[in-house]
Amino acid sequence: MKYELANSSNKHKAFTQKGKGVKMQKYTKRRRTYIFQLAWVVILLSATIIVFLYSDKLLPNRVNGEIPTAADYEAANSNEHNPIINKPTVESEANLISVIDTDLISDKDTDLISNKNTDEIQNPDTDVDLNNLAAENNITDSENNVKIPESDLEVEPKKLIAFTFDDGPYPDVTNRILDVFEENNAKATFFVMGNRMSTYPNTVIRAYELGCQIGNHTYSHKQLTTLDKAGIIYEVEHSNELINEVVDVGDVILRLPYGSHNELVDKTVKVPMVNWSVDSEDWLSKNKDKIIQQVLDTIHENAIILMHDLYGTTADAVEYLVPYLVENGYELVTVDELFKRNNIELEAGKAYRNAN
Numbered sequence: 001m002k003y004e005l006a007n008s009s010n011k012h013k014a015f016t017q018k019g020k021g022v023k024m025q026k027y028t029k030r031r032r033t034y035i036f037q038l039a040w041v042v043i044l045l046s047a048t049i050i051v052f053l054y055s056d057k058l059l060p061n062r063v064n065g066e067i068p069t070a071a072d073y074e075a076a077n078s079n080e081h082n083p084i085i086n087k088p089t090v091e092s093e094a095n096l097i098s099v100i101d102t103d104l105i106s107d108k109d110t111d112l113i114s115n116k117n118t119d120e121i122q123n124p125d126t127d128v129d130l131n132n133l134a135a136e137n138n139i140t141d142s143e144n145n146v147k148i149p150e151s152d153l154e155v156e157p158k159k160l161i162a163f164t165f166d167d168g169p170y171p172d173v174t175n176r177i178l179d180v181f182e183e184n185n186a187k188a189t190f191f192v193m194g195n196r197m198s199t200y201p202n203t204v205i206r207a208y209e210l211g212c213q214i215g216n217h218t219y220s221h222k223q224l225t226t227l228d229k230a231g232i233i234y235e236v237e238h239s240n241e242l243i244n245e246v247v248d249v250g251d252v253i254l255r256l257p258y259g260s261h262n263e264l265v266d267k268t269v270k271v272p273m274v275n276w277s278v279d280s281e282d283w284l285s286k287n288k289d290k291i292i293q294q295v296l297d298t299i300h301e302n303a304i305i306l307m308h309d310l311y312g313t314t315a316d317a318v319e320y321l322v323p324y325l326v327e328n329g330y331e332l333v334t335v336d337e338l339f340k341r342n343n344i345e346l347e348a349g350k351a352y353r354n355a356n
């Protein structure tokens, strides 16, 4: 019995061990199944993520986030330019900008400008859309290796204007104005007085080094129509020499004192004479708000704006106007740049008011 007992005990032990073995096998099999299923889930998830991430590259580009239809595929494959993407978006972008600009600037009511139109421009949805569309265009171009004519991609060019400052330099004011132009990466033209050159050379040098243009406003601001030929020559040419003692600019354009000229002046002056089309009347009002209003009321494309770097109120107005105009689609350039960009070659002895 003991033996039997021992035997049965052994049997039992063997049975138990055998049972354990079966359980282990079942467990391992189930675990393998789980791992196998899990692997499939991971593979499917990865594939989904990859397809999602690269869908723009695998499929024709989306337009405004919409997935293309079968017709879009055909159109995309049948044209070297993708007609769905490129032309309409670029054109609508240009149209949108031109509509905003026209609304904004032609409106003389500043309340409307600051309330209604500014909201339109600052609408974040519009900004995001334009950026996304522009980015999509770039991707399409590089991937299809299609060279699209530059004209198709150009955004509407900015409207050019030239700010000009007469009667300076006067460091207290001129430097404030230069600070504004420097901060806004904009340029201006300074029509300086010959008789101020030796007193304030550093201000002129700073303007020149910032890429601003230096023009001549005669030696002592005499009205040239009241002078004889020798007088005109002295006022213009002596001043030009003094300017060149400070900055090496050669023969520079002339701003006529009081804008006045006659036949003798035209014949005698050997450089172009550039007057203005927008008078800020800063010399008259000496009031920041009135100067700003006057400029916004009369500004136009290719305008030449007259100001004087003599008054603190002029600098106050410039501090507002320059960033405001830059934000609203204007490019502030020098007089030379304004005419060059309009393909106008300035002629000696001829008077100009703007670049139209």
Ligand code: NI
Residues within 6 Å of the ligand: 166, 167, 217, 221, 257, 258
């Ligand atoms: Ni003047």
